[in-house]
Amino acid sequence: MTVTETSRPTAQRGSDFAALSRRIAQAGLLDxxxxxxxxxxxxxxxLFAGTWAVFAAVGDSWWQIxxxxxxxxxxxQVTLLAHDLAHGQISRSRRVARIAGLLVGNLAVGLSYGWWMDKHTRHHANPNHEDHDPDVSPDILIWSRRQAEASRGLPRLIGRWQAFLFFPLLTLEGVNLKVSSFRALRRPSLKNRWVEGLLLGTxxxxxxxxxFLVLPLPKALLFLVVxxxxxxxYLGCTFAPNHKGMPVLxxxxxxxxxxxxxxxxxNVSGGRLVTIALGGLNYQIEHHLFPSMPTANLRRARPIVREYCASLxxxxxxxxxxxxxxxxxxxLHEVGRPLRGVRT
Incomplete structure (x- = not known):
């Protein structure tokens, strides 16, 4: 999918966002x-502490699955909270947000807060851009015809039938995030990497x-896998609806x-249950326009943004x-079309 010519801006459109931003601010939605x-x-x-308490109470049982x-x-849900911390939605203080992010991300769920924040910031700056958005880089999956034609190795092999492999590959996303977090510790550019490493290791x-203390080896391994x-x-199904299948720039x-x-x-419709499940990211358009807007205000911003976009x-x-x-x-299936029937 590409951006149509009618969607391209003209010289008079430079203040379009400023006008919308004033409306949003006047409505108090950035508070x-x-x-x-x-x-x-x-x-x-x-939920987090209670689940671990249930785990301890259930003990050596197949009910642990x-x-x-x-x-x-x-x-x-903890990861989605870390997302809000990274955007400054919870605290205006960068220091407070970073400390909380390290505790919530690195210590609680094993996700490098610094690595993820850097990656996600680049995504927000250039969403769905082939050259600048790390979320559409052709590491394993390919996201455009141009990437398909230039692909080599594993992406070229998987790209042929990647639509059918997408959900199976998501089963590895949790492990991938942890591996990427530890790999990021080797980067000198990662701030406080010794603190990050200590918390990840802990x-x-x-x-x-x-x-492994509560469960015997077979049950423990199955518990970890499940x-x-x-x-x-869960994370893949939360983030994928937001941009995948939209224009790739x-x-x-x-x-x-x-x-x-x-x-x-x-945006993803569906009411309060969807909002809770996706951590408010179902209002993705409003979130991308106003990343620091508290999640609770995104729903109220939606009609303003939608009406404004319609007027433009x-x-x-x-x-x-x-x-x-x-x-x-x-x-995913369409962009992989050039690879089907092509021998590597």
Whole structure:
């Protein structure tokens, strides 16, 4: 999918985002929501601690498998909180946000806060851009025809049938995040990498130690597999609907900020349950336009943004959760078309 000519900005459109930003600010939607986050943090902390308490209480039993699934949900919700911390939605203080992010990300779920924040910041600056967004780099999957034609090795092999392999590959995402977190410790550019490494190591020792202390080897290994598989699929199903299947930008697409964010993002409808499950990321368009806006305000910003985009003739994409996954899979299958029937 590409950006159409009618979507390209003209010289008069430089202030489009500024006008929208004024409306949002006047509505008070950029104000902090300490009460909302106090409740949300409390509930997520209770879910996280409560699941570990259930794990300890159940002990050596095959009933630990459902507990592993519940723990995956708890890990995902903690990760979504780390996302909000990274965007400054919870605290204006960068120091407070970073300390909390290290505790929530590195220590609680084993995800490098510094590595992920750097990666996610680059994504927000250039969403769905072939050359600048790390989320659409052709590491394993390919996201455009151009990437397909230039692919080599594993991406070229997988790219042929990647739509069918997408969900199976998500089962590895939890492990991939941990591996990437530890690999990032080798980068001199990573701030406080010794602290990050210490907290990541503490997480792994405490996590594995608890599982192997309570469960015998076969059950422990199965618990770890189920937990990491469900955690990876949960996160993948949370982030994939937001941009996959939307236009992939290249150096030829010179879009202003508003169009760059709106045209590459997709909202997911579905009500309060979807909002809770996706951590508010179902309002992806509003989140990309205003990354520091508290999650609780995104729903209220939606009608303002949608009406404003309509007045400019800018397409505002929104659909249900299942449809969003379908669009992502169809896009993956389409961009892999040049590779099917081609020998490596």
């Amino acid at each position: 902090r929501r300490p009460g909302y986050y106090a409740v949300r943090i409390g509930l997520v902390a209770a 459902p507990v592993a699934v519940l723990l995956a949900v708890a890990f995902a 997480h792994v020792l405490a996590y594995a130690g608890a599982v 937990h990491q598989v469900c955690y990876g699929v 290249t150096a030829d697409d010179e879009l202003d900020f508003l169009r760059k964010q709106v045209l590459t993002s997709r 003739g800018v397409e505002y994409a929104e659909c249900g959760l299942l449809e969003s996954w379908g669009l992502a899979l169809r896009h």
